Amino acid sequence: MTDLDYLNYLEGFLTDSRKERFAKILANRTNHFTIAMEDVYQLHNTSAVMRSCEVFGIQGLNVVEEKFGKRIDTEIAMGAQKWVDVNRFGSNQDCIDALKAKGYQIIATTPHNDSCMLSDFDISKPSAIFFGTEKEGLSQDVIGQADGFIKIPMVGFTESLNISVSAAIIIQDITTRLRQSNINWKLSEAEILEKRLAWARNSIKDIKRIEERYYSEKQ
Secondary structure (H helix, E strand, O other): OOOHHHHHHHHOOOOHHHHHHHHHHHOOOEOOEEEEEEOOOOHHHHHHHHHHHHHHOEOEEEEEOOOOOOOOOHHHHOOHHHOOEEEEEOOHHHHHHHHHHOOOEEEEEOOOOOOEEHHHOOOOOOEEEEEOEOOOEOOHHHHHHOOEEEEOOOOOOOOOOOHHHHHHHHHHHHHHHHHOOOOOOEOOHHHHHHHHHHHHHHHOOOHHHHHHHHHHHHO
8 A cells, every 4th residue: 555645755855847747648657468478588678568568558478488598678667667567487387377367368479370460459358468589479378378369460571570669560450459448447546646656656766875864854
């Protein structure tokens, strides 16, 4: 539960325009969908996907780091790491188990199998959209446990897109349709308060000193 006194204290250091901006953006955030990336080798792709999540309003990004990538390319992320929740996992199974425990169905992105076209994808169910490595796509670990498959329609000779491009196309499509629907996709009041607190902390440069002052005054 968010400490409202602490939240109000921190927001006192923010401008009114900053707080209004937070409120406007949070009104368009969603946890109805979340994105998962499996052992992506090139860090700039993880960072670019994070940026797409932030731009199109998906709050959660899940990154499996079994083999590669332990950091974010901040130049490409363009500050998105301050506003998106990044959950890191040591294995595909840990990631899948955690997402299923939260009520998400597992959706694998692949041009093969019995994939449905992006435009036909059912957006009504909370879904974790999985993206694979640049060269090999998703592993059988994910494909074998997927509840469904999705693909982007292509009409050229090349049957694949860069992972960051694929993610941007899919995220933009499903979030646009979600906002045009009657689905209850918005963050709960508790989630909004949690994000207001986290974002306030991320916006204050000398946050450690501010926190120390707050807790010393409460004693």
